[in-house]
Amino acid sequence: MFYHLLPANEYILPAGLFEDGSDFKMTSQIFIDEKPGYYEFSNATPEMTGEQVFARFAESSN
Numbered sequence: 001m002f003y004h005l006l007p008a009n010e011y012i013l014p015a016g017l018f019e020d021g022s023d024f025k026m027t028s029q030i031f032i033d034e035k036p037g038y039y040e041f042s043n044a045t046p047e048m049t050g051e052q053v054f055a056r057f058a059e060s061s062n
Contacts, residue, residue: 005057 003012015024026045033049048056 007057 001014004010005012018024026041026043028045029041029047030053031050032047033051
């Protein structure tokens with residue numbers, strides 16, 4: 001399963017689809033308000049809640 005964001009022409013894929021993710025760089029985190037408390041990444045990235053994600057992409061489609 002994947003997301004295709006039409007306004008930005010971006011594809012979002014689950015990292016688990018790839019055997020070796022050593023070439024990937026995490027640049028942001030979305031739906032952080034829905035993640036479990038024990039789930040934390042060590043690198044600092046921009047973070048967005050689900051509400052912020054939907055608001056941002058609603059703006060770009062108008």
